[in-house]
Amino acid sequence: MNEYKEIREKALNQWEELANNSIPIIYLGTASCGRAAGAMNVLKTIEETLEKFRQKAHIIQVGCIGPCYLEPLMDIQLPGKPRISYANVTTQKAEKILQACLKENDLLPKLAVGHFGEESFNSQSGIQRFFDLPMLKPQVRVILRNCGLIDPENIDHYLALDGYQGFINALESGPEKVIHEVKESGLRGRGGAGFSTYKKWEICRLVESDEKYVVCNADEGDPGAFMNRSLIEGDPHAVLEGLLIAAFAVNATQGYIYVRAEYPLAVQRLKKAISQMHQKGLLGKNILGYNFNFDIRVMEGAGAFVCGEETALIASIEGERGIPRPRPPYPAESGINGKPTLINNTETFGILPNILRNGGNWFQQYGSHGNTGTKTFSLVGKVRHTGLIEVPLGMTLRQIVYDIGGGTEKPFKAVQTGGPLGGCLSVAHLDTPVDYESMRSSGSIMGSGGLIVMDESTCLVDLAKFFLKFFRRESCGNCNSCRIGTRIMVDTLEKITRGDGEPRDLAILKSVAEAMQKTALCGGGQTAPNPILTTLRYFLSEYETHIHEKYCPAAICSRLFDYQIITDKCTGCGRCVKVCSTGAIQGQLKEPHTLDISRCIKCRLCYETCRFDAIIGVPTKQPYFNESLIELTL
Amino acid sequence: METDTIGLICLDEQTEAGDLIPMLQQHQKEHGYISEECVRYISEKLKISENHIYGVASFYSQFRFVQPGRHSVRVCLGTACHVQGGTLLANEISDTFGIQSGESTKDNRFDYEEVSCLGCCAQASVVEIDGKIFGKMTPDKLRKNLKTYE
Numbered sequence: 001m002n003e004y005k006e007i008r009e010k011a012l013n014q015w016e017e018l019a020n021n022s023i024p025i026i027y028l029g030t031a032s033c034g035r036a037a038g039a040m041n042v043l044k045t046i047e048e049t050l051e052k053f054r055q056k057a058h059i060i061q062v063g064c065i066g067p068c069y070l071e072p073l074m075d076i077q078l079p080g081k082p083r084i085s086y087a088n089v090t091t092q093k094a095e096k097i098l099q100a101c102l103k104e105n106d107l108l109p110k111l112a113v114g115h116f117g118e119e120s121f122n123s124q125s126g127i128q129r130f131f132d133l134p135m136l137k138p139q140v141r142v143i144l145r146n147c148g149l150i151d152p153e154n155i156d157h158y159l160a161l162d163g164y165q166g167f168i169n170a171l172e173s174g175p176e177k178v179i180h181e182v183k184e185s186g187l188r189g190r191g192g193a194g195f196s197t198y199k200k201w202e203i204c205r206l207v208e209s210d211e212k213y214v215v216c217n218a219d220e221g222d223p224g225a226f227m228n229r230s231l232i233e234g235d236p237h238a239v240l241e242g243l244l245i246a247a248f249a250v251n252a253t254q255g256y257i258y259v260r261a262e263y264p265l266a267v268q269r270l271k272k273a274i275s276q277m278h279q280k281g282l283l284g285k286n287i288l289g290y291n292f293n294f295d296i297r298v299m300e301g302a303g304a305f306v307c308g309e310e311t312a313l314i315a316s317i318e319g320e321r322g323i324p325r326p327r328p329p330y331p332a333e334s335g336i337n338g339k340p341t342l343i344n345n346t347e348t349f350g351i352l353p354n355i356l357r358n359g360g361n362w363f364q365q366y367g368s369h370g371n372t373g374t375k376t377f378s379l380v381g382k383v384r385h386t387g388l389i390e391v392p393l394g395m396t397l398r399q400i401v402y403d404i405g406g407g408t409e410k411p412f413k414a415v416q417t418g419g420p421l422g423g424c425l426s427v428a429h430l431d432t433p434v435d436y437e438s439m440r441s442s443g444s445i446m447g448s449g450g451l452i453v454m455d456e457s458t459c460l461v462d463l464a465k466f467f468l469k470f471f472r473r474e475s476c477g478n479c480n481s482c483r484i485g486t487r488i489m490v491d492t493l494e495k496i497t498r499g500d501g502e503p504r505d506l507a508i509l510k511s512v513a514e515a516m517q518k519t520a521l522c523g524g525g526q527t528a529p530n531p532i533l534t535t536l537r538y539f540l541s542e543y544e545t546h547i548h549e550k551y552c553p554a555a556i557c558s559r560l561f562d563y564q565i566i567t568d569k570c571t572g573c574g575r576c577v578k579v580c581s582t583g584a585i586q587g588q589l590k591e592p593h594t595l596d597i598s599r600c601i602k603c604r605l606c607y608e609t610c611r612f613d614a615i616i617g618v619p620t621k622q623p624y625f626n627e628s629l630i631e632l633t634l
Numbered sequence: 635m636e637t638d639t640i641g642l643i644c645l646d647e648q649t650e651a652g653d654l655i656p657m658l659q660q661h662q663k664e665h666g667y668i669s670e671e672c673v674r675y676i677s678e679k680l681k682i683s684e685n686h687i688y689g690v691a692s693f694y695s696q697f698r699f700v701q702p703g704r705h706s707v708r709v710c711l712g713t714a715c716h717v718q719g720g721t722l723l724a725n726e727i728s729d730t731f732g733i734q735s736g737e738s739t740k741d742n743r744f745d746y747e748e749v750s751c752l753g754c755c756a757q758a759s760v761v762e763i764d765g766k767i768f769g770k771m772t773p774d775k776l777r778k779n780l781k782t783y784e
Contacts, residue, residue, distance in 0.1 A: 035766075036767040071757070221751070222751070223712030225753075226754065229753040261696050262749065262753060299655075301696075302655055303696035303749075304693065317652060318651065319654035321689060323693075378756070380713075380758065381713075381718075386755070386756035416713065419713070452713050452714055452717060458717055463717075466713070579774065604719065
């Protein structure tokens with residue numbers, strides 16, 4: 001206890017110094033998403049500009065604060081003023097803002113997106129509060145409470161904001177009380193299946209063994225999901241504290257974090273955080289003077305989606321091919337090297353410090369009955385405000401897509417929940433609350449939390465094909481139904497999207513999908529047909545149009561439509577003429593252009609380039625050659 | 635390749651079967667690919683057969699068994715990137731250089747890979763070149779960008 005007080009006091013001093021800053025502080029979001037938007041170039045410009053101005057300032061690289069569509073985000077905190085955020089900062093813009101803020105004391109209210117101070121600052125500055133932005137206002141920040149606000153590479157920042165207090169509470173109250181508190185909170189595993197967290201813990205705690213393991217599953221393989229990455233990059237200690245708490249509760253001695261190889265920055269930050277923990281006495285023997293020994297090792301995944309499944313993950317940690325095995329025995333009884341192993345999702349670990357700090361009852365205030373707490377989602381696709389969000393469970397899809405996401409540019413068509421193993425839900429489901437049971441009864445799953453929004457320019461037959469192709473590639477090949485089932489489904493969908501579809505194909509798809517659901521060995525194979533089953537259920541007409549009319553309404557399946565320019569809408573801007581590599585589009589400036597179908601290769605560049613929706617897909621007029629028939633006659 | 639250079643990777647008491655994947659990863663990080671010498675060496679060190687090592691390594695998409703190009707281009711074909719036109723970027727590469735995923739250009743300038751998700755979905759479509767991630771890519775931007783790599 002005293003050791004903790006000591007390290008925390010030091011951290012608080014450092015944090016207060018920062019809060020009462022005498023020189024400007026510049027915060028820059030440099031998580032992977034910020035970097036993809038060009039944050040590292042901005043960082044260079046900031047350093048150069050400060051040098052030029054001979055101005056002293058702290059530069060703090062922070063994690064993702066959520067609204068990725070505003071990246072790169074640069075915040076400036078002048079002495080005595082709240083932190084002010086500027087969005088979509090380019091190198092030129094950064095220079096301009098720094099010049100105004102540091103040299104002319106002008107906060108550029110027109111360029112600022114929000115401040116982090118009190119509401120009274122609104123009228124003073126003409127800038128609104130950052131967390132009052134339409135995307136952020138309906139959100140609750142529990143798991144992400146530190147993301148984007150602290151330096152993830154500085155353990156003192158985390159400690160100053162009550163970091164490791166939850167772990168101390170756990171140490172003080174003993175393992176039974178910890179499990180009781182988790183039970184009280186109603187927390188369910190955030191990996192997707194929604195199994196009660198405390199139950200898993202209890203099973204693992206009761207198994208007698210000289211060695212036990214705790215594993216953090218950060219093998220976030222779902223394409224379109226990046227919640228775990230953002231959490232680890234923005235606040236690695238939150239996850240590590242959760243791991244300590246769980247290890248203490250089940251009496252484990254060794255922890256693993258299994259991170260995807262595609263997340264190098266997350267790996268780097270975790271390793272750094274772990275070495276800081278060693279320095280502070282938070283890992284190793286007799287942690288903080290208590291009778292508790294624990295160490296954590298970072299394992300990098302090697303690029304296999306199926307390793308997100310717990311038994312496959314264990315095989316991978318053991319140095320084997322990542323193939324799932326039948327359960328029981330569950331890993332909580334027999335996992336790594338046959339020893340009891342507790343596996344939880346990254347986000348579950350990220351929530352734990354909050355529960356142990358504030359109590360299980362406190363956690364229940366968020367969410368609905370049976371679905372307590374908050375959940376992070378990655379909101380991406382065709383919504384206006386893309387990014388990482390955190391909402392109480394039970395919020396409707398409509399609130400998420402429209403209030404937080406700001407809706408879509410073209411009419412909304414579908415939202416895919418639960419990643420490649422989830423399902424596509426239609427407009428009719430927009431009022432469905434997002435919780436474990438409602439998602440399952442609509443034919444989808446909660447999954448780890450990817451939400452991909454699609455508008456009318458997305459073809460759902462093509463999307464189902466995309467997901468199944470993904471899973472065919474990632475299937476470990478161990479059980480027949482998955483290996484052969486995905487193959488049949490992909491082949492059938494290929495056939496439909498190239499225009500050879502027959503009515504009986506739909507029945508084939510359905511029966512194979514259902515067979516796979518019933519017979520596949522692991523959770524992956526059982527849920528892989530979900531995209532097919534949900535699109536067949538909610539978007540059947542789109543399949544029928546592909547099969548009967550040989551037409552793809554979204555203009556994606558290249559054989560099933562022709563591009564056409566709507567002369568009334570075409571302004572003759574010439575943008576499409578420039579991108580057309582085959583010269584199929586011709587026309588004078590300011591006059592409607594024409595498109596020669598015979599030269600068009602349907603690369604879609606003109607469609608994506610046109611700002612006036614003047615290019616559309618229409619049913620094809622060209623005679624269609626069925627290649628399979630030609631083969632037959634030869 | 636000298637066994638000595640590979641020997642370096644095994645110095646920190648890595649002797650369990652569970653260390654196979656980290657050892658392969660470390661080797662690939664340093665040498666770019668998994669060579670036959672590497673497999674032979676690890677086989678002796680960990681006392682497991684070369685066949686077994688190939689079995690494990692070939693299961694994971696991260697490992698490659700041929701020398702990579704001077705620059706690595708990875709096009710993300712995750713869901714968000716797919717919806718935002720990632721396929722167009724993949725087509726741009728295969729049309730321009732005449733290579734498919736997993737192949738290298740003849741002059742060994744680029745090796746090319748299509749990956750499932752780089753986790754920068756809000757910046758879709760995404761391309762990674764030599765570990766640097768570029769967001770909101772279009773075929774046009776990609777073409778210009780690749781010209782700067784020799």
